[in-house]
Every structure is written in structure tokens, then in C-alpha cells.
Amino acid sequence: MSVSEFSLINEFFTDTATFGLTPVIGIGDDCAILDIPSDQQLAVSTDTLVDGVHFLSDSDPCYLGHKVLAVNLSDLAAMGATPAWATLSITLPEMDAPWLRSFSQSFFALAKSHALRLIGGDTTRGPLSITLTVMGLLPKNKRLSRSTAQLGDGIYLSGNVGNAGVGLQKAKMGFSDIADHDLACYLKPTPRVALGQLLLERATSCIDVSDGLSADLSHVLRASGVGATIEQQLLPLTESVRQQMVLLDDPLWPCSTGDDYELCFTLPAGAAPPSADELQGLSISKIGVIEQNLGLRVSLPNGDIWPLDKGYDHFNE
Numbered sequence: 396m397s398v399s400e401f402s403l404i405n406e407f408f409t410d411t412a413t414f415g416l417t418p419v420i421g422i423g424d425d426c427a428i429l430d431i432p433s434d435q436q437l438a439v440s441t442d443t444l445v446d447g448v449h450f451l452s453d454s455d456p457c458y459l460g461h462k463v464l465a466v467n468l469s470d471l472a473a474m475g476a477t478p479a480w481a482t483l484s485i486t487l488p489e490m491d492a493p494w495l496r497s498f499s500q501s502f503f504a505l506a507k508s509h510a511l512r513l514i515g516g517d518t519t520r521g522p523l524s525i526t527l528t529v530m531g532l533l534p535k536n537k538r539l540s541r542s543t544a545q546l547g548d549g550i551y552l553s554g555n556v557g558n559a560g561v562g563l564q565k566a567k568m569g570f571s572d573i574a575d576h577d578l579a580c581y582l583k584p585t586p587r588v589a590l591g592q593l594l595l596e597r598a599t600s601c602i603d604v605s606d607g608l609s610a611d612l613s614h615v616l617r618a619s620g621v622g623a624t625i626e627q628q629l630l631p632l633t634e635s636v637r638q639q640m641v642l643l644d645d646p647l648w649p650c651s652t653g654d655d656y657e658l659c660f661t662l663p664a665g666a667a668p669p670s671a672d673e674l675q676g677l678s679i680s681k682i683g684v685i686e687q688n689l690g691l692r693v694s695l696p697n698g699d700i701w702p703l704d705k706g707y708d709h710f711n712e
């Protein structure tokens with residue numbers, strides 16, 4: 396790329412807004428320099444989205460900028476962290492000003508709503524892929540983690556599962572109306588950042604559902620050295636997801652579809668989930684209980700209990 400192309404990129408990604416924590420040094424020097432308040436710790440997470448693997452080729456950049464940030468914010472939410480800063484690296488096949496403009500506008504719209512500041516990045520030429528590193532703040536020695544679920548805990552899920560899976564099917568069929576709820580769940584997921592912060596002092600464990608409920612809940616169970624049974628009829632499902640289950644004749648389909656970005660968390664037996672006032676419209680469903688018997692199982696309405704340990708695996712579709 397020529398120097399003028401690089402200056403154009405700088406124009407799209409220079410963070411001129413005043414939202415977010417001000418770094419000591421932000422974009423423009425060899426490194427960014429950050430001050431961390433002495434009573435807090437830094438939570439750091441990186442995700443890469445690759446063209447054709449994590450998003451469909453020819454995806455509209457006006458959603459992609461949102462999504463790459465949303466999936467990273469979801470990881471901060473799963474730990475209870477408050478978003479602060481991010482670095483962004485984009486590899487593009489060719490310099491494409493309209494693509495970059497649209498991508499950066501959707502990225503900064505979500506960044507602004509979470510007071511997150513872009514503090515650095517890189518642009519290279521190659522097959523399209525996007526890598527984002529987010530940094531968030533946590534009160535010192537307080538965090539949500541995967542490894543601390545306790546025997547007898549209730550297992551809870553925010554929102555619904557399976558809608559992004561339906562949305563992916565619709566996107567593959569060429570639908571693009573973002574007013575469609577399933578497509579919106581797939582293209583513009585909402586990271587549950589406020590819920591993660593609410594759970595910080597209450598939940599015994601937490602994970603975000605990115606690879607599918609069964610895969611992600613299994614991570615919690617393995618890390619915590621416990622097992623669980625969830626009830627199929629307690630899964631929070633919309634009509635469109637139920638229709639897909641009937642179509643595929645698979646009552647467990649929503650457990651294995653990815654990209655939902657809801658939080659799955661555990662609360663001690665008898666503890667109440669956050670109140671409706673605190674949740675501001677977000678629903679919470681209790682879907683099962685932590686047990687001693689290792690592994691994840693699902694009980695069906697007819698009384699059958701099936702093992703449940705499959706999820707979306709980027710390398711074994």
C-alpha cells in the first residue's frame with residue numbers, strides 16, 4: 396500500500412471522539428501507554444474473525460464492524476469486566492475505502508455505546524481477516540470465571556438460544572433484512588456487558604455462549620470439576636427456533652448452534668437472579684442444576700436423558 400492509502404486508513408480509524416478512558420498515549424506513536432487505577436486489574440481478550448470461517452464472504456461491513464467488537468465485548472462481559480480500550484488489526488485483499496468507512500462507522504457506533512476507546516492497530520494486505528484485542532477493568536481480585544461452579548448451583552441463561560443459528564441459515568439463503576430478529580441476532584449480536592457487571596458479586600461462574608450452549612457449558616463443567624443436567628423444555632426458544640427444530644427433527648438443535656453471545660452462569664441454590672428492574676428487559680431463564688455426576692446431560696419432556704457434549708467447532712464442522 397502506498398503512503399496515501401495508509402493516511403486514508405488513519406482517517407477511518409483515528410479515534411477523534413472523546414468517549415472512553417483517555418490513554419496516556421493513544422494512536423499515533425509506536426506504543427499506546429495506559430494508566431490503570433491502582434484498585435483495578437486489566438482483563439484482556441483477543442478474537443480473530445476470518446472471512447468464510449467466522450462470517451460469510453461478502454458480509455456487509457456495516458454489520459461486521461459491530462460484530463467483531465460485540466464478540467470481544469462478550470468475552471469481557473463473561474468475566475464481569477468494564478470495557479475500556481481496544482486494538483484492531485485488519486487484513487484486506489485490497490484497499491477499499493467504502494468498505495473501511497462502513498466497517499469503521501459500525502465499529503465506532505458500538506464502541507461509543509460502551510465508552511470503549513480504540514488505542515492502536517494495524518492494516519495489512521492479504522485474505523480478509525480481522526483481529527481485535529479488547530481490554531477491560533475489574534475491581535482488584537474480583538472476577539467471574541469458568542472454574543468455580545458449585546454443586547447444587549442453578550444454571551441460568553440470558554435471552555434466547557438458537558436465533559443466531561436461524562439467522563445464519565437465513566443469511567446463507569440471501570436474506571438481508573436486519574429487521575428480522577434472527578438475522579439481527581446473527582449479524583448484530585448484543586454483548587451482555589451490563590449483565591456481566593451485575594453478576595460480578597453474585598454468580599459462582601459465568602461464560603458467554605459463543606460456540607453453542609452445550610460446548611460452552613461443558614467448558615464450565617470441566618473447569619469446575621462438576622457435571623449438570625439441563626431440561627430441554629426450560630430452554631428459552633422463540634417460535635422461529637422451534638420451527639427449525641421441527642424442520643430438522645432435532646430437539647437439541649439450539650444447544651449446538653453458535654454465535655448467540657448470551658451469558659450462561661450459575662447461582663447458589665436459593666439465590667435469586669437479578670431483578671427485572673436491574674435487567675431492563677433482558678430475560679433470564681433457569682435451565683438446569685449443577686450435579687456431582689461429571690458431563691452434561693439433557694432431560695427431554697418424555698423423561699429420556701441424553702448426553703450432550705457437542706458444539707460448534709471451527710475445525711470440525
Ligand SMILES: [Mg+2]
Nearest residue numbers: 470473603605
Ligand atoms: Mg468466551
